[in-house]
Amino acid sequence: MKYLWRLLPISFIVLLSGCGVENLSALDPQGPVAEMQFSLIQLSLYIMIFVLVVVFAIYIFVIFKFRERPGDTHIPKQVHGNRTLEFIWTTIPILLLLMLAIPNVMDTFTLANVEVEQMEATEDGEEGTDYVRVQVTAHQFWWEFDYPDYEITAGQDMYIPTDTRIIIELLASDVQHSFWVPALAGKQDNVPGIQNDMWFEAPNEGVYMGKCTELCGPSHWLMDFKVIAVDPDTFETWATNMAEPPSHVTEPEETVAADGRTVFEQSCISCHAVGAEGGNIGPDLTNFGEREVIAGYLEYDMDNLEAWLRDTQEYKPGNEMPSFNAEAINDEEMEALLDYLDSLKVLEE
Template identity: 70%
Template sequence: MKYLWRLLPLGFILLLAGCGKQNLSALDPQGPVADIQFDLIKLSLYIMIFVIVVVFAIYLFVIIKYRERPGDTHIPKQVHGNKALEVVWTVIPIILLLFLAIPNVMQTFTLADVDVNEEEDDFVRVVVTAHQFWWEFEYPDYDVVAGQDMYIPTNTKIIIELEASDVIHSFWVPALAGKQDNVPGITNDMWLIAPQEGIYQGKCTELCGEGHWLMDFKVIAVDPDTFDTWASSMARTVDEEEEVNVVSAEGREVFEQNCISCHAISGEGGDLGPNLTNFGERSVIAGFLDWDENDENLENFIRYPTEKKPGNLMQPFPNLADDEMDALIDYLKSLKVLE
C-alpha cells in the first residue's frame, strides 16, 4: 500500500487525457488524407506490437530456462560474444525500419502534392491565416473572407495555404488531415477532402500564447450547391445585404460606432478581428463559448473579452449601455447567410 501513492500522478494524467468536450481523435478518419495517415499509424502500431511480443517472448524464455534452481551451484559457461546473434539483432531492426520508412516517405510525397489540373479537377483554394487567437479563412477565387468557421464543399479537393500574422501556430483537423504549421513569413501547403457533410473540429496545436488553449475552429462540410450559395451570400456588399436581411438599425449603428474598425461585415470594415458576416450562424462564440438563453456569454465576452479569452487583442466595452448592448446583440445574431 505504501507504494500506491506513486500511481497517483499517472491517474491524474489519465484523467486530464479524458478532459474536453470536443472529439479531437484521428482514429475516425474521414477522407483520403486522414485514411492515409491512419494506415501509417496502424503500420507503426503493428510493427511495435511485433517487437514487443518478440522481446517479451525472448525475455520469458531466458528467465525460465536459465533461472536459478535449488542445489544448482555450477557457474554457466561465460560467453563474450556471438557474431551470428549480433548480426541478427542488427539486421532485423534495419528491416523493420525499412518497412516503416518506405511507406512513410512515399505517402509524404503524396500528401505534399497539392498540384491540381485546373481543367479536370474540381478544387477550392483557401488561405488560412492564424492570429492570436482566432482563425481567418480567405477564398481568393470567391472574394470571400470568413472567420472561425471554414466552409468547404464535400468530395472536393481543398487546397490550403497556411500563413500566420504573428507567431507560429499549427492547423489541425484530426478527422480530415494531420497538423501543419502556420509560420510567419512562410506559406505551407496541404490538401484535404471531406467525403460527407458534417462539422469537423479543429484546433491550434502549437503553443502560441496564453489564449492558445481556446484557439479552436470548425470545418463545416456542406454539399457543393450549398457551398456556392454560402460563398455568393458572403460576397454580397453591405447594400445588397441590407436588401435581403431586416436588421436592427440601432444595432447596426452601435456596431458602426464601436466595432467596424476591427470587424468586417459584407466587405465593409476592418480586418484586425474575425469577419462577422455570418456571425449568427456560428455554433459557438469566439470559437469556444456556448450560446445561452439570455445571451449572457456573448454580452460578457463583448464587455470583458480578455477575461474570457486571455491574451486576445479585442478592446473591452464595459461601459456600453444596456440598451445599446441589447441592440448590438440582436444585430449580431441576425447576421446569417444561410437560412
C-alpha cells in the same frame, strides 16, 4: 497499501480518456489524408506490439530456462561473438525500420505534393469545382479564412464542400501558430513570412474541430476553430451569399436590428467587416449568427455574447479586441447590437 500510488498514472490515463471532444481525434479519420496518417499510426503500433511481445517472450524464456537451480554450478554456454545471432538481431531491426520508413516516405511525398494535386484537380474540370483553395491566416488568437477564387473572407468557421480537395495555404500575421484538424489531417505550422501548404478532403458532412497546437500567447489554449463540411450546392450558396450578403444582413428592416446596425457602424465596423464593408483587423462577421460558439469557445447565446463584448480580456486574455462598458455602449444600444449580430446569417433568413 504503500504501493497503491503506483496505480495513480493509470488512473489519470483512464480519467483523461473521457475528456475528448467530438471530432477532435486522429483515431476517427475522415477523408484520405486522415486515413493515410491513421494507417501509419496503426503500422507503427503493430510493429511496436510485435517487438514488445518478442522481447518479453525471450525475456521470460531466459529467466526460466537459465534461472539458478540448487546445486547447479555449471556455467551456461556463452554466445558472445556468435555471428548467427548477431546477424539475426541486426537484420531484424533493419527490416522493421524499413517497414516503417518506406510507407512513411511515400505518404510524406504524397501529402507534400500540393501543387501537382492542384494541377490534376484543375485538369479534371472547371476551376472552383474540383478543388477549393483556402488561405488560412492565424492571428492572436483567432483564424482568418480567405477564399481567393471566390473573393470572400470568413472568420473562425471554415466552410468547405464535401468530396472536394481542399488546398490549404498556411500563413501567420504575428507569431508562429499551428493548424490542426485531427479528424481530417495532421498539423502544419503557420509561420510568419513563410507559406506552408497542405491538403485534405472531407467525405462526410459535419463539423470538425480544429485547434492551434503551437504555444502562441496567454490565450493559446482558447484558439479553437471549426471546419464545417457541407454538400457542394450548399457551399456554393454560402460562398455566393458571403460575396453578396442578403439584404437583411447589410440593411436590416426590423427596427431593433436596424438600430443595432447603427451601433455596429459606430463601434465595430473599423475592425470587423460585414459583406464588403468594414475592416479586417478582427474576424469577418458576415455570417456571425450561424456560429455555434463565441470567441472560439463560448457557447453561442446572447448572455455570453454580451459578457464577451463587455469584458473581452476576462474571456480571452491578451487578445486585441477592446471591451465596451456601459459608457461606450449603453444597455439599450447593446440589446440592439446583439439583435443585429444574431441576424447575420447567409444560409437562412
